[in-house]
Amino acid sequence: MSTMSYALRDSTTxxxxxIKHMRRYPSLTIQLVGLPVVFLLLxxxxxxxxxxxxxxxGSGGRSEYVAYVTPGIILMAVAMVAMGTAVSVAMDMMEGVxxxxxxxxxARVSVLTGHVVAAMLQTFFAVAVVLAVAFAIGFxxxxxxxxxxxAAGVLAMLAFALTWLTVAMGLxxxxxxxxxxxxxxxxxxxxxxxxxxxxxxMPAGLRWFADxxxxxxxxxxxxxxxxxxGIGANGFGAVAWSAGIALVGYLWARKLYNRQD
Amino acid sequence: xxxxxxxxxxxxxxxxxxxxxKVVLDGxxxxxxxGKIFSLLGPNGAxxxxxxxxxxxxIRADGGDxxxxxxxxxxxxxxxxxxxxxxxxxxxxxxxxxGEENLLLMADLHHLxxxxxxxxxxxxxERFDLVEAGGKAASTYSGGMQRRLDxxxxxxxxxxxxxxxxxxxxxxxxxxxxxxxxxxxxxxxxVTIFLxxxxxxxxxxxxxxxxxxxxxxxxxxGTPEELKRQIPGGHVxxxxxxxxxxxxxxxxxxxxxxxxxxxxxxxxxxxxVHSLRALLARLDDASIEVEELTVHTPDLDDVFLxxxxxxxxxxx
Ligand SMILES: Nc1ncnc2c1ncn2[C@@H]1O[C@H](COP(=O)(O)OP(=O)(O)O)[C@@H](O)[C@H]1O
Ligand SMILES: [Mg+2]
Numbered sequence: 225m226s227t228m229s230y231a232l233r234d235s236t237t238x239x240x241x242x243i244k245h246m247r248r249y250p251s252l253t254i255q256l257v258g259l260p261v262v263f264l265l266l267x268x269x270x271x272x273x274x275x276x277x278x279x280x281x282g283s284g285g286r287s288e289y290v291a292y293v294t295p296g297i298i299l300m301a302v303a304m305v306a307m308g309t310a311v312s313v314a315m316d317m318m319e320g321v322x323x324x325x326x327x328x329x330x331a332r333v334s335v336l337t338g339h340v341v342a343a344m345l346q347t348f349f350a351v352a353v354v355l356a357v358a359f360a361i362g363f364x365x366x367x368x369x370x371x372x373x374x375a376a377g378v379l380a381m382l383a384f385a386l387t388w389l390t391v392a393m394g395l396x397x398x399x400x401x402x403x404x405x406x407x408x409x410x411x412x413x414x415x416x417x418x419x420x421x422x423x424x425x426m427p428a429g430l431r432w433f434a435d436x437x438x439x440x441x442x443x444x445x446x447x448x449x450x451x452x453x454g455i456g457a458n459g460f461g462a463v464a465w466s467a468g469i470a471l472v473g474y475l476w477a478r479k480l481y482n483r484q485d
Numbered sequence: 486x487x488x489x490x491x492x493x494x495x496x497x498x499x500x501x502x503x504x505x506x507k508v509v510l511d512g513x514x515x516x517x518x519x520g521k522i523f524s525l526l527g528p529n530g531a532x533x534x535x536x537x538x539x540x541x542x543x544i545r546a547d548g549g550d551x552x553x554x555x556x557x558x559x560x561x562x563x564x565x566x567x568x569x570x571x572x573x574x575x576x577x578x579x580x581x582x583x584g585e586e587n588l589l590l591m592a593d594l595h596h597l598x599x600x601x602x603x604x605x606x607x608x609x610x611e612r613f614d615l616v617e618a619g620g621k622a623a624s625t626y627s628g629g630m631q632r633r634l635d636x637x638x639x640x641x642x643x644x645x646x647x648x649x650x651x652x653x654x655x656x657x658x659x660x661x662x663x664x665x666x667x668x669x670x671x672x673x674x675x676v677t678i679f680l681x682x683x684x685x686x687x688x689x690x691x692x693x694x695x696x697x698x699x700x701x702x703x704x705x706x707g708t709p710e711e712l713k714r715q716i717p718g719g720h721v722x723x724x725x726x727x728x729x730x731x732x733x734x735x736x737x738x739x740x741x742x743x744x745x746x747x748x749x750x751x752x753x754x755x756x757x758v759h760s761l762r763a764l765l766a767r768l769d770d771a772s773i774e775v776e777e778l779t780v781h782t783p784d785l786d787d788v789f790l791x792x793x794x795x796x797x798x799x800x801x
Contacts, residue, residue, distance in 0.1 A: 230596065233593075233596065234594060237590065237593040237594055240593075241579065241582070241590060244581070244586065245581045245582075248581060248582075248622070249581065319576075319577075319579065319580060320573055320576050320577035320578070321577050321578060321579045321580075323543060323571075323573055323575075323577055324571065324573070324577035324638070325594075326542070326543055327541045327542060327543060327566055327569065327571040328566055328594055328595075328642070329566040329567040330594050484542075484543065484544045484545045485544060485545070
């Protein structure tokens with residue numbers, strides 16, 4: 225077998241290892257999925273009536289708001305899983321087994337790719353749960369199969385990027401607490417973007433941040449694909465941000481993992 | 486003899502490592518012959534784990550020449566990794582997986598095919614007395630069981646050179662004996678073992694050669710017997726029933742080491758049978774009644790204390 229296929233095989237082994245962890249200890253996954261679901265229900269049922277009217281489009285009210293907020297909640301789920309990944313990586317690094325991996329003749333980065341790929345699968349699970357709840361409370365999409373696949377692709381890119389970043393955070397963290405605190409802002413980025421209310425309703429400074437932060441183009445692209453609103457330059461923005469974050473996250477993680485001191 | 490047999494499994498020259506200002510390894514030379522047990526002995530903080538971590542490619546040294554299984558850990562880390570197995574000081578099992586899953590994980594990472602992997606895992610569970618526990622999460626294992634699983638995982642890839650960093654620290658005496666037995670079997674199978682320990686009796690029992698590490702320097706190296714011979718300290722204790730006998734014996738033998746309260750006389754002695762017989766003959770000739778006689782040969786504790794003390798005095 226070639227080096228390349230060994231690398232693939234080792235990574236697959238490490239993904240299977242992580243999936244076994246997740247299935248055996250599902251409580252972390254449940255927590256990660258739980259928060260976005262609670263936010264969805266909270267925003268739709270408590271604030272949804274008023275916020276929906278404020279959107280100033282369509283019929284207004286709660287049913288309008290479910291459609292508006294669902295892409296934001298989906299990104300919150302993506303960010304939650306990324307946060308969980310930082311914790312899992314930090315816990316893994318404190319176990320001696322990673323030191324064992326480092327003394328073995330295996331594809332070196334496979335430990336990290338195992339975390340990233342497993343986290344992406346976990347992300348799709350979390351997004352599926354959020355969507356199921358959203359559909360149950362009235363979310364409807366007019367997307368065709370191609371648009372659904374495109375939406376999945378956009379989410380996969382973002383999940384890939386964010387998990388590489390949080391893998392690095394998990395590696396740099398000295399404690400489990402700091403590993404869970406560092407990525408915390410990611411979870412709240414959808415709130416400080418176009419996830420919950422349109423950015424033009426925000427005060428100037430905040431609006432500037434909301435318009436230019438990475439989650440907003442991704443949310444707008446998702447909205448465009450699922451609800452048929454305009455995408456415009458947001459599609460490019462979503463891809464560019466994901467690629468940039470992925471590159472920074474990957475290089476940072478690899479550097480941290482390979483240090484020998 | 487072929488070159489391959491004479492080539493040492495591990496060769497180290499001038500190994501140095503600093504953490505910040507602190508010198509942890511200050512120029513270490515070692516050579517470990519193939520198929521032998523080599524023990525690096527030293528107190529806590531001596532630098533044992535640092536040596537293991539450098540030789541097993543986990544960290545970089547600041548200087549020195551090294552060969553492990555014929556390869557340079559710095560320039561050919563993967564060749565070294567392919568030849569070694571490491572059981573570190575701290576448990577290196579995946580605690581979220583079962584014992585069996587841990588072994589199968591190792592089999593997959595060594596690219597064994599599925600059937601071969603299962604066979605190897607089953608064989609190791611059997612050999613390490615983990616068949617019953619094989620299906621339970623490793624987090625539920627006792628210290629001794631985790632150690633055994635750890636070592637079993639190290640063996641999945643059939644390494645030529647095995648590093649064991651304080652393998653028995655924290656184990657109960659029985660688990661310790663069991664592990665010693667396993668280590669002896671491994672060497673009988675031809676592998677080389679680099680063992681670190683804080684326990685003199687462990688090194689004494691297991692090792693073909695011992696190096697004594699103290700504060701980053703080797704203070705002695707040799708077979709257990711050679712080390713014991715390096716220091717005086719062998720003596721015979723003679724106990725008497727009354728002080729007059731003690732006095733007489735002290736005068737006859739001309740020695741000063743006496744304890745008047747316990748009625749014990751300490752006579753320097755090299756441990757040989759001849760000199761013991763000669764000593765008894767002198768006592769007999771003088772008609773001295775000896776209540777009890779005990780022979781004390783220097784053990785590694787004496788060696789260790791003597792050598793580390795000497796070094797401290799030299800520093801002062
Ligand atoms: N990562 C590190 N950073 C700073 N000092 C270290 C580090 N690792 C080990 N040391 C120091 O190096 C010395 C030797 O440590 P170690 O090799 O673990 O000793 P041993 O295994 O013999 O107990 C100790 O004084 C320890 O504090
Ligand atoms: Mg140590």
